[in-house]
Amino acid sequence: MATLTLGKSVTIDAVQSKKGDAVRVERRRRVVAPGTRELRDEPVAPAATKNAADEKLRAVLEAARAREEQRRAREAEEEAARAAREAEIAREAAEYEQVKSQLAARESVAAPAPEKPAAAQSQPAKKPAPAQTQSQQAQQQTQQHHAFRAARDDEEDNARPYGNRHNSSKKDFKKSGKISLHDIVIGDGDDDDEIGIRGANRRRSEASLKRFREKARAIFTAPQKIEHVVQLGETITVKDLAAAMAEKVGNVIKKLMEMGMMASQNQSIDADTAELVATEFGATVKRVVTKPYADQLEREPDPAHLQPRAPVVTVVGHVDHGKTSLLDAMRNAHVAAGEAGGITQHVSAYEVKTKSGAEITFLDTPGHETFTAMRARGAQMADIVVLVVAANDSIMPQTIEAINHIRAAKVPFIVAINKIDLPEANPTRVKTDLLQQEVQVEDMGGDVQCVEISATKHIGLDKLEEAILLQADMMDLKADPDMPAVAYVVEAKMEKGLGATATILMRQGTLKIGDVFVVGETFGRVRGLINSAGERVKSVRPGQPAVVLGLDSVPNAGDELHVMETEAQTREVAAYRVQQAKDKANAVKRSSLEELFARRDESKKLVLPIILRADVQGSVEAITDMLRDIHTDKASVEILSSGVGQITEGDIRLATASGAVIIAFNVRADAAVRDMARAGNVDIRYHSVVYRITDEIKEILSGKLAPEKKENFIGYADVIALFTVGKGVRVAGCRLTEGVIKKDAFVRLLRNNVVIYDGKIGEMRREKNEVKEVSVAGVEFGMSFDKYNDLKEGDRVECYEVQEVRAQL
Structure with missing residues (x-):
């Protein structure tokens, strides 16, 4: 913007130079400066300072002025729309009256037709046809009129501003005759800016309209269900489970309480329970297995490299039926004499070479009832099972249990009837008794091989070897010796000078010196291998037993040994398994209310804590199972610690x-x-025979139980008179009716056969003399009761003694 300064006058050139520009005129005067005679321009007055309050007030006024202009424009639009609606209603009314008058005129024209003469009526009715044609024409004209009116309304709706278009919806509803709540609350689907409320002209704020629209859409829109997927491992904490399902932790804990579990948010629950809870809340469960190095632990043998291997044979049967003696005869050794009591205490693996040159690996399992788990594990490792039954004893309880383990393991078996050299031997009875257990030998028409032997006399051993080799040929046993070694732990123990050792049975691959491996929750490197003959070897092939040296700790019997690539991998897998075991142990398991009450009742019983140490892991498991069977209403056993090896100072502490x-x-x-x-x-307590431990534990528990109190009734007397002596002490005059009354014994006072006092005698006198007992029937005496005076004639006194008896389990 140009500035044109005006003094007393201005030149025309100055004005023309500003032609066409926006000019701000500034007028100045020339004044005489004080103290001089010069003419100078008058100084410009300083601009007034702007006040923030004034600016704010000015902005408010401008906003108010703008709102007033908008209100006036809106009122004008509404007035125009109202006038248009009134004009439209008037036009429709006029059209309606016009159509009504036309229809009335047509009806008046058609009405006189029936008043014609009779002569005309006798002729054929040809005149009504034009009348019918006229009514059809009127109908067509009405339809054309309605179509024209609808087309005109559509054109007007399209030409009308968008803001007023929804105001004509009353006409549409009047035409259709139907209106829904959805049409009233929510307008057109394309209207995202405002909501037209039918029948209301009030103006609402944009925020209010937005909230109203969202609420209305939420009401009329069905909620979409969100499906949650819960990934489960072995265990999961309650807090993580609730987060995965997007549920409150309190709701999950409440559901667990309904299932009989008491768990906090940081406690773990097992996967099965978590799956039940997730299903209750409508979540989808996905089991995830995150085993490290699963590709190495789950290798399969290569079919192209399969080679025949030696069969693994397990010898099972009842205690003292000759299992170990049979194995001695097969390997020409004497092992049974070395076992305590002549009973095999743990599993042993031996490799036997037959006369034909074939190799057979034997597993000798205990037959005593306390070694059930070891016998079952031996059956699961074996390819063939030899069931030893004594010809003189026939079927015994452990024989039946061994048959059940064989069926569970689904392995073929051979029946060896031992001790046929004894005079009372009856092999036929054995075969008949086996039929009761659904075991049908070949002699009875079945498919189970049966061999009669004598382990001590070496009778029939060749036939037994032939039967084993025949069964092995039928099974076509093969293994891959080139793959990384896979083996089962038969036994594990801590040996002095060697550390942790494990007796293993090779299944696949070849185990060599220097291989790193993981077995159960421990790991190690092969430092040495000892075969069944006690010789050190450099490698072990499939089907052969061996003792492995170099374990970090003692594994559990039945664990699988897997050779891996690096020692770091074995450490990682072992650490993962240890953590999994801890999580499982700490996981809260589901229990019923009955189990909760049972645990509550157990707190009232005598519990004997025990620390168990044994030479091999199998014996630890067997003795643990045996001790847990000592469970009565009065006492039970709690195993605080168990392990393999000698007693340590930590055990003593x-x-x-x-x-x-x-x-x-x-x-x-x-x-x-x-x-x-x-x-x-x-x-x-030191032991070398397993079943003697039970008897000694029962003796210990019996000695620790509180002695039982037994009441012995010794006499009765009747109260026949009452006296008062001293300071209100009541004395009962009694007559002895039966037995004896002793001052040091306990008495009960009965009234109508109801006990009203149970305690001690205060004083007892006969003929004014103190006596300690009264033993003659019919004798009268007096006695008082300790701190009790409520006596009546006719009461009966019962005297008894309390005897302590040693409690029995």
Whole structure:
């Protein structure tokens, strides 16, 4: 913007130079400066300072002015729309009246037709046809009129501004005759800016309209269900489960309580329980297995490299039926004499070479009832099972149990009837009794091979070897010796000078010196291999047993041994399995209310804590199962710690703190540990025969139980008179009716056969003399009761003694 300064005058050139520009005129005067005679331009007055309040007020006024203009424009639009509606209604009314008048005129024209003469009526009716044609024409004209009116309305709706278009919806509803709540609340689907409320002209704010529109759409729109997928491993915490299902932790805990589980948000639950809870909340469960190095642990043998291997044979049967003696005869050794009591205490694996040059691996399992788990594990590892039955005893309880394990393992078996050299031997009875167990031998028309042998006399052993090799040929046993080694742990123990050792049975591959492996929850590197003959070897092939040296700790019997590529991998897999075991142990398991009450009742019983140490892992498992069977309403056993190896100082400290008894099976304590146990008054029980442990534990529990109290009734007397002596002490005059009344015994006072007092006698006198007892029937005497005076004639006195009897389990 140009500035044109005006003094007293201005030149024309100055004005023309600003032609066409926006000019701001500034007028200035010339004044005489003080103290001089010069003419100078008048100084420009300083611009007034702007005030923030004034600016704010000016902005408010401008906004108010703009709102007023908008209101006037809106009122004008509404007035125009109202006028248009009134004009439209008037036009429709006029059209309606016009159509009504036309229809009335047509009806008046057609009405006089019936008043014609009779002569005309006798002629054929040709005149009504034009009348019918006229009514059809009128109908067509009406339809054309309605179509024209609808087309005109559509054109007007399209030409009308968008803001007023929804106001004509009343006309549409009047035409259709139907209106829904959805049409009233929610307008056109394309209208995203405002909602037309039918029958209302009030203006609402944009925020209010938006909230109203969202609420209305939420009402008329069905909620979409969100499907949650819960990924489960072995265990999961309650908090993580609730987060995966987008549920409150409290709701999940409440559901667990309904299922009989008491768990906090940080506790773990097992996968099966978590799946039940997730299903209750409508979530989808996906089981995820995150095993590290699963590709190495689940290798399959290569069919192109399969080669025949030696069969693995398990010898099972009842205790003392000759299993170990049979194995001695097969390998020309004497093992049974070395076992305590002549009973096999743990599984042994032996490799036997037959006369034909074939190799057979034998597993000798215990037959005693406490070794059920070991016998079952032996049946699962074997290819063929030899069931030994004594010809003189026939079928026994452990024989039936062995048959059940064989069926569960689904392995073929051969029946060996032993001790046929004894005079009372009856093989036919054995075969008949086997039929009752659904075992049908070949002699009875079945398919089970049966061989009669004598282990001590070496009778029939060749036939047994032939039967085993024949069964192995039928099974076509093969293995891949080139793949990484896979083996089963038969037994594991801690040996002095060698550390943790494991007796293994090779299944696939070849195990060599220096291989790194993982077995169960531990790992190691092969430092040495010892075969069944006690010789050190450099490798072990499929089907052969061996003792492995170099384990980090003692594994569990039945664990699988897998050779891996690096030691770091074995450590990682072992750590993962240890963590999984801890999570499973800490996981809250589902239980019923009955189990909760049972646990509550157990707290009232006598519990004997025990620390168990044994020479091999199999014996630990067997003794643990045996001790857990000692469970009565009065007492039970709690195993605080169990393990393989000799008794340590840590065991003594644990026993001292908990009052536990240490059970040592085939292990001993050194001098330092014995001194420590003696100082702490710790009871150590040494055993070499398993079934004697049960008897000793029962004796210990019987001694620790509180003695039972037994009442012996010794006399009765009747109250026949009452006296008061001293300071209100009531004395009962009694007559002895039966037995004897002793002052030191307990008495009960009966009234109408109801006990009203149970306690001690205060004083007892006969003829003014104190007596200790009254034993003659019919004798009268007086006695008072300790701190009790409510006596009546006719009461009966019952005297008894309490005897303590040792409790029995």
